[in-house]
Amino acid sequence: MSRKACWICILLIFVMGCTASPTLSSVEEAKRESTGEDVTLEGYIVGVPTQVNHVERQTFSSNYALALADDPEETDVEAMIFVQLDSEYRHQFGLESNPDRVGDLIVATGVKQEYFSHDGIKQVSQLKVKQTEDEKEQEQALEPPNYYEGLQEVEGKELKSKINDIIDAHNELSYDDVWEALIELDGNPAEPDEVLLLYSGRSMANNANGGGVDEWNREHVWPQSHGDFGTSMGPGTDLHHLKPTDTTINSSRGNLDFDNGGEAHDEAEGTYSDSDSWEPRDEVKGDVARMVFYMAVRYEGEREGEPDLELVDRVETDGPVLGKLSTLKEWHEADPVDDFERERNELIYSTYQGNRNPFIDHPEFVERIW
Known part of the structure; x- marks a missing residue:
């Protein structure tokens, strides 16, 4: 090797060392x-x-x-x-x-x-x-062997596409079947006959479901109108983004995008909204983010009648998009995956749909895609 080539090698090593991740x-x-x-x-x-x-x-x-x-x-x-x-x-x-x-x-x-x-x-x-080793071991214990095989070397759109291939085929429920599924998935561990409501955090009798003021109903965390899928089987009944909520709070949220700020909601402590966005309480910010991350990967418009859902970094959206991506990523980091999410994900996989929310199993996928 020439002296010039040696100096080039030394320079490359120096540069690589200078740009390495901090210790x-x-x-x-x-x-x-x-x-x-x-x-x-x-x-x-x-x-x-x-x-x-x-x-x-x-x-x-x-x-x-x-x-x-x-x-x-x-x-x-x-x-x-x-x-x-x-x-x-x-x-x-x-x-x-x-x-x-x-x-x-x-x-x-x-x-x-x-x-x-x-x-x-x-x-x-x-x-x-930072996720602890105990939390990582607990995640891996729930995750089926080889479910996410072959994803180690891909990033961005390619990773998104490969995850879609893994999760897109699953059992689809009717909208009526969703009632019973939510009673099991979101049941209050301390009160067997009650469900936990997403935005307010209240616990309500599981048979008090319906459209009345003092009842709970089925919230589409990714709004139906952002993709025009209604309550049809598929995106309209996908349990990975359906949660029990107070009917009046569900109505207040409507089809708003997600972002920080606004006026405090008088029925849901820690929840804020304005004319173009909705901010849920801190305890479920990450849950909400991971639900919409799932929807944006699962529904790519590949099947007849299914929308192509995408996340964007803005609010006041229309069509099959939802925002605000940067805020959702912040919420995902600030409110890490907890045991309730893991158990819910496992039940949806084992009992109802046969597919998983990859962002609960592997939170690092968010940064690798977006």
Whole structure:
């Protein structure tokens, strides 16, 4: 090899090293970094720092900061690092609004700087929940062997197409059959004769279904009019996007796109809407996102009479599209898959339709497609 070729190889190695993904540090390792260094670390949320030697562990007073540690039970403030939350992250991660996030394992990227005269991270550019190994093992235990075989090396439209090939053939229910299916799929584990309602979170007698003001009905999370599929077998009866909801709240949502903001809904705490969008409560934001991700992959217009559904990054849509994609991706990250979703997905697969929602089984597919 010539001397010139050698120098080219060395340059390529240098460039590849410079563009590699940042190393993921522990809290202890991040604390040893120099001030001003870019840091990506993972740690457990243990509380809210309020001064150099005090971290609130319960009854949180603000959404402005997090204390992270390598041990979710850590009590020694010196073993923690403080993360300043800018406004874009307070709604999703601030403990005053989200006390249940204590104990979550998260990944944070920012700049190492003192905060409250303590080791800290400021100018945060990434904050996301990291799936634990236990959660991954639980997912894999439910997922049938080889169900998603052959998807490792594909991305984008090709991945979307291959997933469609896996999930597009399934049993189709009548719209009447959906009533009984939802009673089983969305039953309240604590109250066997009740169902849990999507937007309000209330529990209601499972036989109080219908169109009355004090009843629950079948919400199409992907609105029927965004594809003109009505309640016909197929997209109109697909259980992966049908949920029990209060009839009046269902009516309020109508066919609105999904996005943040608006006026608070007086019957559904934590739900907001305006003239062109609907924001569900935090506890189901990810559920909603994964339901519409499924619909956009499952229905590609390949079968006679089926719509070609697509997600777009805007609201005020018409036709077979729905928004807002960037917001839905944020909701997917902020509200990870939980046991209720996994069990529901398994029941739809094993008892009713014979297909699965891939974004519950593999949340990483979202970023790989969109």
